[in-house]
Amino acid sequence: MDDAGTIIAFYVLAGMTIGSALGVVVVRNLIHAVIALIGTFAGLAGLFVTLSADFIAITQILIYIGAISILFLFAIVLTPQSGRNNQETFLRFPALALSGLVLAVLVYVAVDTKWNVTEQDGFAETAGTIGELLLDKYVLPFEIASVLLLVAVLGSIVLVRPEPAEED
Amino acid sequence: MSVDLEHYLIVGAILFSIGLYLTVAKRNFVGVLMGIEMMFNAVNLTFIAFSRFAESDQPLAGHVFVVFVITVAAAEAATALALAVMVYRTRDTVNVDEIDLLKW
């Protein structure tokens, strides 16, 4: 992956993604933080495209930006009295140390290991093969995932349903 | 000057650690959930990067795994946000410092 276009695209998209992620940490308004999160999702979709994972990139846009962001925004709207100023708890410095430590370990492992890199040049067509795999080799996780989604939908509805009024 | 597996892994690691910081250190429950979603996304990026670069006999298995991770993340976000709304209804706050009693 060494042509100029891919390199420029990678650095621009990685900068956008990490910048938006830092924005989620730093901005002082929770709605702006969700917008920065949407920016992260969009940057990640672009990175998936540079990795020639077109189906996953479109799925990322469809589900994360199209649906999960709306969930976050609705949850913020439905909790009005809470602190919308995106502050940190008293654990901010231990958290900073912890995440710094995790980052250092992961970066060291990523850079130091000799990965078994293949020579292929990107996938020709992912959607069809993913479909075949989902129904052929991974059909059991597929069915379990659909049951999980059903349970999540039912659970969420039951959780937030208003108490049925008692009628005498 | 080419873009290799390590570059993507480093981006994934940075996103994961930022997500970890958000999860531990944010005061609003929705902020914590944003950190969890960011960690899921970092993991997705790592999977896709390995699927593209690593030698294997079924490289698209990484993509299938990412489909499942996205599914589980969506289900988990829905349930967790429903929980947030319910906690707000009973406690009138979603400040994680104040939701520390298991009873009433």
Add this chain to the structure above:
Amino acid sequence: MFLLKGEWYDLRDLGNTVGGLLDDLRDIGAPDWTIYVTSSLIGAVGILLWTVLSCLAFIWIERRVVALMQNRKGPNRVGPAGLLQPVADALKLLLKEAVTPRSADRVIFWAGPVLIFIPALVVFAVIPFAPKMTLADLNVGVLFLIAIAGINTPAVFLAGWASNNKYSMLGAMRTIAMLISYEIVQVLALLGPVLFVSSMRMGDVVAWQDHFNTWIFFIQPVGLLAFIIAGAVETNRSPMDISEAESEIVAGYHTEYGGIKFGFFYQAEYLAGFAIAASIVTLYMGGYTLWGLEDYVPAWLIFLGKLYTVFFVYIWTRGTLPRLRIDQLMAFAWKFLLPLMLINALVVGAEVLIWRENDIDATPALLAIGAVNLVFGAILVAGWARFLGHGTGKQRGQRAILTQEVGAVHFTPEPAP
């Protein structure tokens, strides 16, 4: 005629002209990325110019056509026969003061119209205008349409939120509820063509329809109907413009937007309407092919003709049907269209399986599939509607309850026929 094929002056496919230009660039020795950037820039600028010009033209056409249907004249003062009305509209929107409310969130308020305009424009990237005139023929083109239309949802929410106005927020929430319900219906309706073509690429869908000499319209009537309805909802057109009509909730999420910001919303609605019409033409009506006519007439002209015809059907429904209420819309999506589309997906899957497994000839198979789908779809639509309680006549002839109670002239409800 056929000797012209592929040369740069072969205007039957403007991709030939662009291809000639790119070949010249390559001969001079420009690097690869220059050629790529040039071709995408030409495509993007072309799409932008065409959409803006079409939008201007259709402002006049829509108002005149709706006026004709309502037995009045439309705009006829501004130029000869009102032809300068779009110019007048554009000038008005540009020159009006775009007021930003003092307590509105400035950045998001500014970004709202931009975020709604972008998806409506980006969708045109995957539409094949002619055999070589697709800006980006993605392998997942059909899914791209849905995903980019899904970006409208947070954009509408942010536009409503940034106005810092209770009614804008309520309007935005109603719009989002509508959008996500009909997004599901849209995806399931798109399963029909994708199952037949077994590819998600828009170019492949058009090639399939060309190869089998049929339009997917004839073998998927119920799917097309559902996609037309879902498309009308996704672009907030009548009869589902509950989110932006002036008499409903004070024009919903774009109450506070004035001037050119409202102009962006207005233009984005037209663009989204064109995008939905373009997807319908490509996926269900054969795209740029017309049973061989595309060898003589430029393919993009055929495509534009079909697109404007489908858009005319949308203008026609706007002039004819009254507005639906939000609860009627939601009930229609979840209780009627969603089960219908699920059963449609099942039936199409079974048909395609039987066709492929038994290796039947194309023409009798397609005729059989078309007939079965039409009959089954008609029975399903009528039966399910009857099951849900529509069309039985019990709801007709009811007088207002209040008039009865308050003591006006006492009407008896007409007996059900």
